Amino acid sequence: MFFFRSIRFRLTLWYLVTLALILLLFSTFIYLTISNRLYAEVDRGLLAIAEAVASPTLEPFRKSAPSVLDQILEDFIGPNVADKFVQISDAEGKVFSSSTNLQSISLPLDKASLMLAGIGKSTYHTHSNLLHYPIRTITMPVMEKGHMVQVVQVGTLLDYASDILEKLLVIFAVSIPLALMLLWYAGWFLAGRALKPVELITTSAQKISAENLSHRLEVLNPNDEIGRLAKTFNMTLDRLENAFNRTRQFSMDVSHELRTPLTILRGETEVGIRWGGDAEELKKILKSNMEEINRMSDIIGDLLELSRTEEGKLVLNPVPVELYELLQDICTKAAPGAKEKRIVLNLSNAGSFMVSGDPARLRQIFLNLVENAIKYTPCDGRISIAIDSEPGWAKISVTDTGPGIPQADIPHVFEQFYRVDKARNRNDGGSGLGLSLVRALSEAHGGRVELFSLPGNGCTFTVFLPLPQL
Numbered sequence: 001m002f003f004f005r006s007i008r009f010r011l012t013l014w015y016l017v018t019l020a021l022i023l024l025l026f027s028t029f030i031y032l033t034i035s036n037r038l039y040a041e042v043d044r045g046l047l048a049i050a051e052a053v054a055s056p057t058l059e060p061f062r063k064s065a066p067s068v069l070d071q072i073l074e075d076f077i078g079p080n081v082a083d084k085f086v087q088i089s090d091a092e093g094k095v096f097s098s099s100t101n102l103q104s105i106s107l108p109l110d111k112a113s114l115m116l117a118g119i120g121k122s123t124y125h126t127h128s129n130l131l132h133y134p135i136r137t138i139t140m141p142v143m144e145k146g147h148m149v150q151v152v153q154v155g156t157l158l159d160y161a162s163d164i165l166e167k168l169l170v171i172f173a174v175s176i177p178l179a180l181m182l183l184w185y186a187g188w189f190l191a192g193r194a195l196k197p198v199e200l201i202t203t204s205a206q207k208i209s210a211e212n213l214s215h216r217l218e219v220l221n222p223n224d225e226i227g228r229l230a231k232t233f234n235m236t237l238d239r240l241e242n243a244f245n246r247t248r249q250f251s252m253d254v255s256h257e258l259r260t261p262l263t264i265l266r267g268e269t270e271v272g273i274r275w276g277g278d279a280e281e282l283k284k285i286l287k288s289n290m291e292e293i294n295r296m297s298d299i300i301g302d303l304l305e306l307s308r309t310e311e312g313k314l315v316l317n318p319v320p321v322e323l324y325e326l327l328q329d330i331c332t333k334a335a336p337g338a339k340e341k342r343i344v345l346n347l348s349n350a351g352s353f354m355v356s357g358d359p360a361r362l363r364q365i366f367l368n369l370v371e372n373a374i375k376y377t378p379c380d381g382r383i384s385i386a387i388d389s390e391p392g393w394a395k396i397s398v399t400d401t402g403p404g405i406p407q408a409d410i411p412h413v414f415e416q417f418y419r420v421d422k423a424r425n426r427n428d429g430g431s432g433l434g435l436s437l438v439r440a441l442s443e444a445h446g447g448r449v450e451l452f453s454l455p456g457n458g459c460t461f462t463v464f465l466p467l468p469q470l
Contacts, residue, residue, distance in 0.1 A: 007198075008191045015183070020180055035161075042136050046124070046136065050122070051140070053088070054152045066100045067100055085099055085107060085135065085153075086102075087099070091147075091151070105130055107155050109139065109151065117140070124138050126158070133158055138154050319359065321354065321359050323355060330370055334367070341374065343380070346382065347385045353387060368437060369461050374400075376459075377458075381400065383399070393465065394466075394467050395462055396465070398460070404457050404459055405459055414436055415436065446466045450464070
């Protein structure tokens with residue numbers, strides 16, 4: 001059953017059917033062309049003899065006896081009349097003279113031919129039931145003063161034409177099936193050669209599993225359809241491998257991030273259960289537990305937010321937002337944290353910029369960046385927030401005087417749960433998802449985020465948001 005459903009079988013079948021139709025059409029064309037040429041040649045001969053018989057020269061001899069008529073026709077027309085049937089009738093269709101070879105039969109004269117002859121028109125007919133071979137006839141009127149007085153019929157056997165056409169049919173009947181058989185094998189071979197790369201792709205694809213996603217298909221000819229299919233498949237495998245690696249890394253990161261607060265919760269709860277302690281000590285344990293619970297809640301909330309953003313399911317409620325007012329509000333909220341570390345928080349503005357965005361999400365973007373800067377800027381440091389523009393974009397930059405980020409780590413800082421060693425580790429707090437959210441939410445608004453940093457010289461995060469087109 002698979003054999004008949006295979007592409008190779010269907011390609012060969014369609015190839016065979018197409019060529020069969022072409023051969024049949026071509027054979028039919030050849031047959032009809034030769035047949036028409038043969039009949040046209042016969043009709044020309046019949047017309048020449050009929051015109052000679054109907055001519056006034058032979059009028060006195062048209063009523064002669066058959067043997068006399070044969071001799072007269074041969075004398076006047078020549079030996080080519082010897083194998084022709086000649087029959088002459090009156091205006092009513094009654095035969096009154098004929099050639100010797102029509103003694104046992106007569107040429108049919110139907111009413112339609114007689115009516116057409118009455119108005120001066122000649123007609124041709126082929127009769128297949130008179131002798132072994134069909135007889136081709138011409139019916140021509142003999143006109144006097146615009147009236148038909150006699151009807152001349154001349155016929156000839158189509159033995160030569162029939163033999164040629166029969167031989168032609170035999171040739172077609174033998175050659176076409178033989179050609180189709182050969183074409184079937186040729187089509188099967190060519191389809192197999194054409195689909196050989198597909199078999200290689202299938203064999204290679206069957207070897208790919210979650211353990212060896214790095215395996216790629218061999219591209220034999222990158223310029224044909226199969227080669228482009230293999231390249232597309234390889235690109236799909238690249239995306240699948242990256243997605244699989246991200247998922248695996250994500251699972252490991254989530255497990256790692258949640259294990260620590262759960263371990264702390266369990267350890268402190270066990271201490272409280274075993275050793276009891278006074279109310280103040282229990283209150284301290286519960287407070288620590290609440291911090292860890294909030295930490296896990298923040299991680300789960302951020303993960304859900306990232307998941308919705310990556311799947312395109314994040315719902316934005318865009319309205320006109322004035323950036324300076326938004327950033328003023330964020331600086332007000334971040335001021336206590338900055339004051340605690342004696343950090344100078346400075347907001348500068350190069351003008352009034354309106355963007356279309358979700359206020360809550362925009363606030364989340366810039367609050368994450370400011371809090372991140374406060375977190376990693378040492379005491380007595382400085383954080384500068386600047387609003388500027390370039391053609392088509394509003395630029396919001398957050399610059400700190402922290403330790404900076406090594407160049408090798410810059411491409412990864414927006415990845416989930418990524419922390420820069422030493423300078424930015426778990427002891428500094430955070431879930432490791434803040435910058436991932438900044439990038440995801442910026443892109444959801446049609447913008448982007450960039451980072452410039454030199455170790456020891458702080459960081460500058462710049463968010464680009466599209467300006468409304470006027």
